[in-house]
Amino acid sequence: GESVGLHLPTLSVQEGDNSIINCAYSNSASDYFIWYKQESGKGPQFIIDIRSNMDKRQGQRVTVLLNKTVKHLSLQIAATQPGDSAVYFCAERGGYQKVTFGTGTKLQVIP
């Protein structure tokens, strides 16, 4: 929704450049991670996922990197477009299948 973007860290990127959005997760036992995109006024939308037995996974224009040593997840968006402007947040699945969401990063694409 409109207020989701308030109080969030913001990443401003020039159109055509690559974007890197970072996420630190808390549970070393988490086995599954997801990146979501949330546009203003809409519900979160799945982008890409990765299991804990992988370090990297690529999709169309997006790549997720997982560093379990430092509990860090990143989302790379290649050739960022205005339509990529949104709030991005990661989610981790930990014990008892519980999914925990991060608070998100707002991506602003400058035309």
Next chain:
Amino acid sequence: EAQVTQNPRYLITVTGKKLTVTCSQNMNHEYMSWYRQDPGLGLRQIYYSMNVEVTDKGDVPEGYKVSRKEKRNFPLILESPSPNQTSLYFCASSLSLTGGAEAFFGQGTRLTVV
């Protein structure tokens, strides 16, 4: 088209007046859940359901009820809404939590309790 449908999209109500937010999915998903989203706090799970007649509390269940009488529907009930329940609510469904399938979210319901 695969989708999760919530109604209403916007709702303003008064303290104490019972309300229900409906959620329906057409994907035959087993797992459904409700979240609230507040600025600076991210998505917090209210309740979830692993299948028909199976529901469980999430992180912030106080003041909410749910039911899962049919696979496709998962209504959220606020018996006596209070102003601190003013929030943006999302319903989500996924094929199976253990299968790692991504969640499909509804469009959201913005609730204001005055």
